Amino acid sequence: MAAIADHEGSAVASPRGFFSNMRMSARIACALVAILLITAVAAPLVAPYDPNAVDLPGRLQGPSLAHWLGTDHLGRDMLSRLIYGSRVSLGAVAIALTGIIALGIAIGGTSAVLGGRADQFIMRCCDVFLTFPTIVLALFMVGMLGTGLVNVIIAIVLSHWAWYARIVRGLVLSFKRRDFVLAARVAGASRTRIFIEHLLPPTFAQLVVLATLDIGHIMLHVSGLSFLGLGVMAPTAEWGVMINDARQFVWTEPMLLFWPGFALFVAVAAFNLAGDAIRDKLDPHLAAEHQH
Amino acid sequence: MAAFIIRRILLLVPMLLGASLVIFLMLRLGPSDPALDYLRLSRIPPTDQALAEAHAMLGLDKPLLTQYFVWLWDALRLDFGTSYALQRPVLPEVLHFLPATLQLAGIALAFTMLVSVPLGMWAARHRDQWPDQVVRGIAFLGVSMPNFWLGFLLVLLFSLQLGWLPPMGRGTAANLVMPVIAVSFMSLSINARLLRASMLEVAGQRHVYYARLRGLSAGKVERGHVLRNAILPIITATGMHAGELIGGTLVIESVFGWPGLGRYAVSAIFNRDYPVIQCFTLMMVLIFVLCNLLVDIFYAWADPRIRLNAGSA
Numbered sequence: 001m002a003a004i005a006d007h008e009g010s011a012v013a014s015p016r017g018f019f020s021n022m023r024m025s026a027r028i029a030c031a032l033v034a035i036l037l038i039t040a041v042a043a044p045l046v047a048p049y050d051p052n053a054v055d056l057p058g059r060l061q062g063p064s065l066a067h068w069l070g071t072d073h074l075g076r077d078m079l080s081r082l083i084y085g086s087r088v089s090l091g092a093v094a095i096a097l098t099g100i101i102a103l104g105i106a107i108g109g110t111s112a113v114l115g116g117r118a119d120q121f122i123m124r125c126c127d128v129f130l131t132f133p134t135i136v137l138a139l140f141m142v143g144m145l146g147t148g149l150v151n152v153i154i155a156i157v158l159s160h161w162a163w164y165a166r167i168v169r170g171l172v173l174s175f176k177r178r179d180f181v182l183a184a185r186v187a188g189a190s191r192t193r194i195f196i197e198h199l200l201p202p203t204f205a206q207l208v209v210l211a212t213l214d215i216g217h218i219m220l221h222v223s224g225l226s227f228l229g230l231g232v233m234a235p236t237a238e239w240g241v242m243i244n245d246a247r248q249f250v251w252t253e254p255m256l257l258f259w260p261g262f263a264l265f266v267a268v269a270a271f272n273l274a275g276d277a278i279r280d281k282l283d284p285h286l287a288a289e290h291q292h
Numbered sequence: 293m294a295a296f297i298i299r300r301i302l303l304l305v306p307m308l309l310g311a312s313l314v315i316f317l318m319l320r321l322g323p324s325d326p327a328l329d330y331l332r333l334s335r336i337p338p339t340d341q342a343l344a345e346a347h348a349m350l351g352l353d354k355p356l357l358t359q360y361f362v363w364l365w366d367a368l369r370l371d372f373g374t375s376y377a378l379q380r381p382v383l384p385e386v387l388h389f390l391p392a393t394l395q396l397a398g399i400a401l402a403f404t405m406l407v408s409v410p411l412g413m414w415a416a417r418h419r420d421q422w423p424d425q426v427v428r429g430i431a432f433l434g435v436s437m438p439n440f441w442l443g444f445l446l447v448l449l450f451s452l453q454l455g456w457l458p459p460m461g462r463g464t465a466a467n468l469v470m471p472v473i474a475v476s477f478m479s480l481s482i483n484a485r486l487l488r489a490s491m492l493e494v495a496g497q498r499h500v501y502y503a504r505l506r507g508l509s510a511g512k513v514e515r516g517h518v519l520r521n522a523i524l525p526i527i528t529a530t531g532m533h534a535g536e537l538i539g540g541t542l543v544i545e546s547v548f549g550w551p552g553l554g555r556y557a558v559s560a561i562f563n564r565d566y567p568v569i570q571c572f573t574l575m576m577v578l579i580f581v582l583c584n585l586l587v588d589i590f591y592a593w594a595d596p597r598i599r600l601n602a603g604s605a
Contacts, residue, residue: 128310135539136576140315143561143569144322220438224543227440228558243441254448261441269436 029273036267040086049077051084051237060253072242072256073249081237082263088238089267092153092222092231097211099157100218104164104207105200111165112172113195123169129162138221142230149238152231156221160214167210171203209282212275216268223264239264296592304581311577312367315570316360320352327352329564333376367574373567377560382571386553390575392462393552397534397541399468400476404533408480409526412487413519419492427484434481439540443474443547460549471548475540479533486529490522497521527591534583538576 039046048068055075063070069078111122129137141155175181176199184194225231226240234241239260246256319326327346331338336346347353351362366373372382415427450470451459457466494500495518503517542554553572560568592598 131307131311131581132577133535133538133580140573144318228546257444264438265436272436
């Protein structure tokens, strides 16, 4: 965001720590991300109840001291389900992004290193994948592979890799012309070695920065597919599925639907803000470009 | 201009062929045996003999390449096969649901442009003042809010609390309001921010400075000199938004019981009704590609530099 970027001029000049001169909103976002990650990892310790413990007599309760956010239609504790839901959502995104980056580096890197016809061919393949709207491609992949969380993650990877492959290729090609790579070539390093030792590290660093900006976006895709009933299956606690589950009570118990959506919204917002802030910190050049 | 358009259309052919190859190969190389799903959906017990017959009937016993060309040739003649579940030709079904989806996505696109352009101009005009902050807030909500959740929030507010709008269905203009907002909110907010940044960039350029020096009114400079140039990145972005809007529509249909392709496709995905999924995907790709073609043509029309460069290349 421009405001963060405006701020960034002074931030770079300042010798102080990484977080201390961020904007307030960015600091809150980073804190929220940290809290989310800790909750997800430590869900069994943090959650007051078993997320799947059914308690029919205590169903559809309002907020109380025992159940801070009330209970759902099966008497399961809403807060505990939200906490466990963060595991699935964040875990799925982490795995999907790892897969996307790996595939992007493998394909984009190969393309850039080989060059020539192979490069042309690989890039045309990417173009073909980019003729699909992302969600349509993800839906198609789920249709071919079958429903379920694992297949949804594979579908997300298969529908996003082409963007990353292109970016990786661009990055690698731009680094290829730098002096340090030329020096390595003069020193007689092989192509593979140059790629792994000299081209991969800077490319990877840039890619991770870009990927943090995509976390929220991919989280929305995963939960969107779950909301359609294609991903995580009930009774597993996941935010998209919880929204889908709560639809039948939308008229009588709207809060059942509100909370999981709110959790998703807060998580996506936190990752978006934190991603922006980290991007501006680590890569002022990219920040300036992003503004245009 | 004509040469540009023809060149651009010819470029589509290999792309669409590639997409059709992906759509075909994913099924054949994927983990499932279409013949088994065919038998399951036809309620025929999967004996060895029935399976062999299904293989022969679906052409699965032929070489892969032959299968692809048969499939492609049929598709070119608008024959996308028969739905396993309904035992009816796929295309008429898809075309039956398509208009509702196109209506929603199309109106959402128009709404995106109609709202984001004034919003972006407003923010740029009052840089760093409260209108800018408001637009920044909207942009922040737009990129972080799950569209299906937004849909439900709108239902809770406008249907449950206020009783102004019908929560479900299609037919009247009132039915369109909430789905359109839910589908377009993200694209709209991204567009507004993009236009703001683009306008501020153009406003700092020399020709705008000279226009001011010539004594043109602020409004004239804004419309004739700033917006004309600043809108170009927005046109490009619209092509990308088209994909997001199509995808968003498919999800939002489920929230509002909108009788479109999204719900039809989701049920086909559940059923593993492959001909339906393939036809649906190909149709969406075709529409997306055509949207981008229109965007490129419009862009070339709006920015002569593009078509002149393309012509000489």
